[in-house]
Amino acid sequence: MPPGLRGPGGLFPLTQVVESPDRVAAARSATNNQWRRLLDRTMRGRETNDLKRSALVFSPHPDDETLGCGGTIIRKLEQGATVHVAYLTDGAQSHVPLMDSKVVKSMRHLEALDACGELGLSEAHVHFIDLPDGHLAEHGQEAVDNVRELLDTLGPEEVFVTHRDEAPADHRSANSFVRQAVEVSGSVTVIWEYPIWRWNCWPWLGLGEGSWHHPWAVAKAVSKGLSSLSLLTGCNCAVEVSQVLDRKRAALEMHRSQMVRINGDQNWDVLSDYSDGRFLEMLFQPHEAFRRYMMPGNRRV
Numbered sequence: 001m002p003p004g005l006r007g008p009g010g011l012f013p014l015t016q017v018v019e020s021p022d023r024v025a026a027a028r029s030a031t032n033n034q035w036r037r038l039l040d041r042t043m044r045g046r047e048t049n050d051l052k053r054s055a056l057v058f059s060p061h062p063d064d065e066t067l068g069c070g071g072t073i074i075r076k077l078e079q080g081a082t083v084h085v086a087y088l089t090d091g092a093q094s095h096v097p098l099m100d101s102k103v104v105k106s107m108r109h110l111e112a113l114d115a116c117g118e119l120g121l122s123e124a125h126v127h128f129i130d131l132p133d134g135h136l137a138e139h140g141q142e143a144v145d146n147v148r149e150l151l152d153t154l155g156p157e158e159v160f161v162t163h164r165d166e167a168p169a170d171h172r173s174a175n176s177f178v179r180q181a182v183e184v185s186g187s188v189t190v191i192w193e194y195p196i197w198r199w200n201c202w203p204w205l206g207l208g209e210g211s212w213h214h215p216w217a218v219a220k221a222v223s224k225g226l227s228s229l230s231l232l233t234g235c236n237c238a239v240e241v242s243q244v245l246d247r248k249r250a251a252l253e254m255h256r257s258q259m260v261r262i263n264g265d266q267n268w269d270v271l272s273d274y275s276d277g278r279f280l281e282m283l284f285q286p287h288e289a290f291r292r293y294m295m296p297g298n299r300r301v
């Protein structure tokens with residue numbers, strides 16, 4: 001444990017919590033700050049500036065590309081790399097039944113193009129595979145075939161895909177199918193896996209106001225929080241993105257259906273709803289974190 005983290009209260013000042021909302025909030029804030037410092041320090045030690053290689057980013061849904069690696073895409077483009085983004089599913093189920101899935105699908109297509117434009121990509125560098133949102137696992141062969149076709153056509157030196165430990169089924173399927181396709185294709189050397197929803201388990205994020213009065217909620221949060229620490233060991237590489245966070249934010253704003261309650265409908269989920277906005281905050285840290293590794297057996301280095 002880094003000595004700098006051993007302040008009053010140690011890593012777990014929440015153990016000092018008493019039945020006082022102010023003290024609970026203060027203790028939670030102190031704990032979050034300590035974990036943030038640990039995260040920043042760890043990621044600083046894993047920074048890479050090796051961003052010139054061409055890349056193909058696979059995004060399970062429109063918005064994952066920006067949330068997980070928008071800053072890295074911007075920085076790679078700044079360094080002259082060619083970057084493409086491919087969406088595996090159509091994102092059509094995000095707000096059913098509040099809106100017809102066909103309408104959501106076309107809306108998210110346009111949003112994705114706008115977001116990629118903000119990141120610096122032209123429409124020719126954006127690809128829609130359009131498999132059914134929420135059911136990627138049932139379309140494994142189609143996914144692998146489509147991914148392989150893109151790999152063969154574009155010949156990227158690196159591939160980005162959602163982290164293997166992500167909770168949403170589409171995110172895990174994306175990881176599995178993309179890695180299968182890369183293995184079959186044998187042409188890509190470096191895989192970068194990016195976490196998204198894992199950040200919603202970062203210590204204590206999921207615990208809302210008042211939850212401390214429910215032992216089961218505390219137990220669940222502690223369990224998720226501790227398992228989220230695997231992000232520190234599961235991500236061996238980080239890209240410093242603090243200079244481009246405004247552009248990343250502008251790109252995310254383009255995913256309007258995920259950011260704004262369409263027609264003012266209070267039942268319309270937006271990303272800032274999760275963990276009272278602290279989930280989104282974790283995706284706008286100074287670093288984007290990755291599990292990066294060489295694909296064994298592939299031919300290029």
Ligand SMILES: [Zn+2]
Pocket residue numbers: 060061064168171
């Ligand atoms: Zn997603």
